[in-house]
Amino acid sequence: MISAKNLTMVYGTDHKAVDDVSFEIGKGEIVGFAGPNGAGKTTVIKMLTGILKPVSGQAVINGYDIVHEPLKAKSSFAYVADNPDVLLQLTGLEYISFIADVYKVPAEERAPRIKEFSERFAIADALDTPMREYSHGMRQKLMVIAALIHEPPVWILDEPMTGLDPQAAFELKQMMREHAAKGNCVLFSTHVLEVAEKLCDHIIIINHGRSIYQGTVEELESRHPGKDLESIFLELISYKKSEGSED
Amino acid sequence: MSNVKYLFGVYNKNFEMPLPKKGFKATAYTALAIIAVTCIVIPCCLIVGFITDIMSTAMMMAGSKTAALMSEIHIMSVFSLVFGLFVIFNVLFFSSDREHLVTLPITPTELLAAKFRHTYIAESIMEFLVLLAMFAGYFIACVKNYESLSSFGIISVLMAVIATFVTPLLPLVYCAIISMLLMALLRNVKNVKIFSHVSDFFLLLFIGLFLLSFRDSGGVTVTNYIDSLLANNNLFFRICNILFFTVPILGKAMEAESIIYAILYLLANVIPVAVMLLIGKYLYQEGLYTAASLGSKHKQADANKLNIKLTSPFSTCFKKEIKVLLRTKAYSNNCVYINLLWPIGVVLFFVLSRKNENVLRFIELYNNPSYPRAALIMMLAVIAISFIASALNTLASTAFSREGAHVDLIKYIPVSYSTQLYAKVLTAVVFTYPGLLLSLIAAQYFLSFNALAFLIYALTAFLAMTICIVTGLSMDSAAPFTVWSDEYSALRGNLNSFFNMAVSMLVAFLLCALIFLLFELTTASLTTVTILVLIILIVASVLSVIFGRKIIIDNMKELY
Known part of the structure; x- marks a missing residue:
């Protein structure tokens, strides 16, 4: 459902942010995308969603090339950006309605979905309030609801848990599982390895713009016996702990 | 095209600056809105209408009915x-909503159309009013000169109504086309600074053309401009006729009451829009990709080699303000460099008017102690310019808005x-006052006033600036506009700037009127009036600083 083939991205004239990254995500899969800050996670996601055009390589969503068939590709995914601060003068409901209009969600389907999602994320009582008055977490919840309103087969979520309260984070994880169980797929970036460990079928670890691991968490742990996921991750990204730091 | 409708609706809702809804602040903002309309909008329209009437009358007498209006x-x-x-460049390529909207199933042409339509209306509201005033002035001149209402027909009236709303279209279409073409060129260079140079180039080009059109005519005056139009040797007008062919x-259409030209005019406005959308179809998406991929290799700093000096909290805050202003193109252009407009304007005025009889007469009278009215006019000019210059740069009236979401x-x-x-405050002063002082130095060169007069003008300018800065800061701290999509929006959509300008104009007008009446209606000498002006300004400044400081700090405590 998501196919990244040799994706490479250069910012400006000389800053290679992503270098030859490839992966495939099939139906029913939840894939976690991990890596330190500045590793290139968001850049890969931006190439998958059509914000950036790869210098080389190809991104295909649900069978559609994002560069050559952008409208079909974009109709196939839900995207939650890492920054929920957009069109903040609108009320939550106005923003959701706008996204639903763009995706041409029929009116009779729209209302029950808004009701269901807003109740699951406990934001129903704030939908008629301008988003500028929302907390970061509330904006993030709204972005998730708006992204999912058209029920696309592919979810691409950039740091979706950031700012969410435990209840909302639980609901989102639950929804991700339900979505994958229906034969769809989810790609999400995260810094929280425990989330990846519990939720993902596969993880992709990226560092300095290059993919350094792709596989299941179990495979990764079996390659590094006796170590927890955090230690393995730090080893993979060649992190040297400072002297005297807690083990 | 329903996506255009949805996007346009969303932009409209997102554009408005939230204002206080109840309490004293709400009442104050309503009063400010009334002041702004009465002190800026109505006077501007009346002046434009009056100038159009005068110029059109002159041109009609010379046999050209619409040349003045067209110019x-x-x-x-x-x-x-x-x-x-x-504005268009930033809206199209660098607004903060870009990365959200491009992931939606919207074609680049739809996104371009919606952004352009919204910007066109948002940017042109004042222009619509001024155009309306121009056409009103033109029709008044028609009635006066031809002594009949039948001097213009239904086609003229219809065209005036249409042109009021359509005239700003072509220049903004050019802006969009230039933006997209430049962005296509930037694809390989990836240097946005080129764009700012192009914008500066256009500004200088048109100023140069305008000034060239007065060559050998004896100075920049309305009379000389009309003469050059009549002689049909006005370079500026001729080039604009080609560039703005509509x-x-x-x-x-208006002169001949021609329906064919009327239809041609409509077509001439539709075709550029179609061309813009066609160019957008092929270039806009590529431009968006380029905008998203700008950046440079991260630079490493060696902490051991850093020349770190401890500075006071005040110095740190001041440096932060200065760096934000100078490193943000929107702020550096509109808040910092705009202050150079005044000294350059003074120099240009005197150089270009060196053969103008009225100006030469004024200089002569200014240096004649028997005619104190000339010195009084100079004092009034210093007060008016100091108030307007301090408000125009918006340094104070956007001081808190510029903090944005991180207020x-x-x-x-x-x-x-x-x-x-x-x-x-110091940030506003260091960028405003040098511009005013340079203007005074330039004026001193041409008017040759003495050191005492210079000091009085300098003190007057400082006091007027202080009042204006405190007013601007008070307004912006009361209701800062912190939710904006790009830095240009922080300035454009900020009603505090508009209101500060209105209040400054009102205060300047009242003060100048008071001084003028004092001088004309009493036996007070120029020295007495000058001392009174200084006392009024000092008292007003001290009071504004004392009360303003308290109001601003109270407002700062309530910021969120």
């Missing part, structure tokens, strides 16, 4: 083109509110 529309189109370039068609910083850093406030 004014050309000047307005040039302003739209030059000042619209950066304007001469409008002129012919909370003011609350949680361990620096007192007064220290942060003084840093903002």
Whole structure:
């Protein structure tokens, strides 16, 4: 459902942010995308969603090339950006309605979905309030609801848990599982390895713009016996702990 | 095209600056809105209408019915083109909503159409009113000169109504096309600075053309401008006729009451829009990709080699303000470099008017102690310019809005509110006052006033600036506009700037009127009036600083 083939991205004239990254995500899969800050996670996601055009390589969503068939590709995914601060003068409901209009969600389907999602994320009582008055977490919840309103087969979520309260984070994880169980797929970036460990079928670890691991968490742990996921991750990204730091 | 409708609706809802809804602040903002309309909108429209009437009358007497009106529309189109370039460029490629909207199933043409339509309306509201005033002035001149209402027909009236709303279209279409073409060129260079140079180039080009059109005519005056139009040797007008080709068609439609030219005018406006959308179809998406991929290799700093000096909280806050202003193109252009407009304007005025009889007479009278009225006019000019210059740069009236979403910083850093406030005040002063002083130095060169007069003018300018800065800071701290999509929006959509300008104009007008009446209606000498002016300004400044400081700090405590 998501196919990244040799994706490479250069910012400006000389800053290679992503270098030859490839992966495939099939139906029913939840894939976690991990890596330190500045590793290139968001850049890969931006190439998958059509914000950036790869210098080389190809991104295909649900069978559609994002560069050559952008409208079909974009109709196939839900995207939650890492920054929920957009069109903040609108009320939550106005923003959701706008996204639903763009995706041409029929009116009779729209209302029950808004009701269901807003109740699951406990934001129903704030939908008629301008988003500028929302907390970061509330904006993030709204972005998730708006992204999912058209029920696309592919979810691409950039740091979706950031700012969410435990209840909302639980609901989102639950929804991700339900979505994958229906034969769809989810790609999400995260810094929280425990989330990846519990939720993902596969993880992709990226560092300095290059993919350094792709596989299941179990495979990764079996390659590094006796170590927890955090230690393995730090080893993979060649992190040297400072002297005297807690083990 | 329903996506265009949805996007347009969303932009409209997102554009408005939230204002206080109840309490004293709400009442104050309503009063400010009334002041703004009465002190800026109505006077501007009346002046434009009056100038159009005078120029049109002169041109009609010389046998050209619409030339004056057309030349004014050309000047307005040039302003739209030059000042619209950066706005359109930022709206199309660098607004913060870009990365959200491009992931939606919307074609680049739809996104372009919606952004353009919204910007066109948002940017042109004042222009619509000024155009309306121009056409009113033109029709008044028609009635006066031809002594009949039948001097213009239904086609003229219809065209005036249409042109009021359509005239700003072509310059902004040019802005969009230039933006997309430049962005396509930037694809390989990836250097946005080129764009700012292009914008500066256009500004200088049109100023040069305008000034060239007065060559050998004895100075920049309305009379000389009309003479050059009559002689049909006005370079500026001739080039604008080609560039803004819709304007001469409008002129012919109105002059000849021609329905064919009227239809041609409509077509001439539709075709550029179609061309823009066609170019957008092929270039806009690529431009968006380029905008998203700008950046440079991260630079490493060796902490051991850093020349770190401890500075006071005040100095740190001040440096932060300065760096933000100078490193943000929107702020450096509109808040910092705009202050050079005044000294350059003074020099240009005196150089270009060196053969103008009225100006030469004024200089002569100014240096004649028997005619103190000339010195009084100079004093009034200093007061008016100081108020307007201090408000126009918006340094004070956007001081808190510029903090944007991170305005909370003011609350949680361990620096007192007064220290942060003084840093903002000093920032406004260091960019405003040198411009005023340079203007005075330039004026001194041409008018040869003595050191005491210079000091009095300098003190007057400082006091007027102080009042204006405190007023601006008070307004912006009361209701800062912190939710904006890009830095240009922080300035454009900020009603505090508009209101500060209105209040400054009102105060300047009242003060100048009071001084003038005092001088004319009493036996008070120029010295007495000058002392009174200084006392009034000193008292007003001290009071504004004392009360303003308290109001601003109270407002800062309530910021969120």
